[in-house]
Amino acid sequence: MVEYYSASRKLFIILNYTALTALALLCILPIINVLAVSFSESYYVSANLVKLWPKGFTFRSYHFVAETPEFLRSVLVALERLALGSAVNMLLTIIVAFPLSKESSQFRFRTGYVWLFVFTILFSGGLVPTYIIIKDVHLLDSIWSLVLPGAVPVFNMILLLNFFRSLPKEMTEAAHIDGATHWQVLWSIAVPLSKPALATIGLFTMVGHWNEWFNGLIYMNKPEHYPLASYLQTVIVQRDIALTTDPVMLQQLAGLNNRSVKAAQIFLGALPIFLVYPFLQRYFMSGIVLGSVKE
Structure with missing residues (x-):
């Protein structure tokens, strides 16, 4: 069965999904950034070049933590x-x-x-x-x-x-x-x-x-x-x-x-x-x- 929505209902759905998506990104992006920084080389982290993807991928930080x-x-x-x-x-x-x-x-x-x-x-x-x-x-x-x-x-x-x-x-x-x-x-x-x-x-x-x-x-x-x-x-x-x-x-x-x-x-x-x-x-x-x- 095909459901038909009024223009106001469609606008509400679009705004609702947009707001929820933005809220989800606000929660997820900081976690992704922390994960990317933890896997990045020291030079890239010091230069603030790491955003959402690791640069100079390495496990050295985790090796150090495991030995602490x-x-x-x-x-x-x-x-x-x-x-x-x-x-x-x-x-x-x-x-x-x-x-x-x-x-x-x-x-x-x-x-x-x-x-x-x-x-x-x-x-x-x-x-x-x-x-x-x-x-x-x-x-x-x-x-x-x-x-x-x-x-x-x-x-x-x-x-x-x-x-x-x-x-x-x-x-x-x-x-x-x-x-x-x-x-x-x-x-x-x-x-x-x-x-x-x-x-x-x-x-x-x-x-x-x-x-x-x-x-x-x-x-x-x-x-x-x-x-x-x-x-x-x-x-x-x-x-x-x-x-x-x-x-x-x-x-x-x-x-x-x-x-x-x-x-x-x-x-x-x-x-x-x-x-x-x-x-x-x-x-x-x-x-x-x-x-x-x-x-």
């Missing part, structure tokens, strides 16, 4: 944080969202508990009080200082809460009639049916832990405990690889450019998210839409 112990150590810390933090966030978010998804007749003071969580979004406890608490419970220089302060992401909890509310009540009622406990209903019915929402908040959680750098700088006194994002922050903003006095590093730096090495580190830092997202994309949109609508 600080970078490799920060990757291991970031992976530890990602695994531990995502597991804790997902577990606690599920446990909190499921009871709060029930009606007030089933869970007394449910609305009050929900507003307590929402209150933490509107008002923060403050950086200094949070630091004092982390220090008093002896979590400084510990991986737990990067995990526990945000153990229950309230935005993710609200998404999952609304998704749980959209599940057919008849299924849970039938399970209770058959003798299932609340824990059995949660893990045997609610969680398996919530894969789109879980994939969505899982992606949010992983991206958050991988990209978050501020807590690493605040709660880690030793640079060897920095996760990757915090290490990259210090490299990009505070440090210059050209200032090193290590003879071995100086020999490796010969012919390298500071920008190309930083670009290689930035691209390697973003690569895991690029690799994970395609596998979760099919759940992402449905999870966002269903989890954001309250029935």
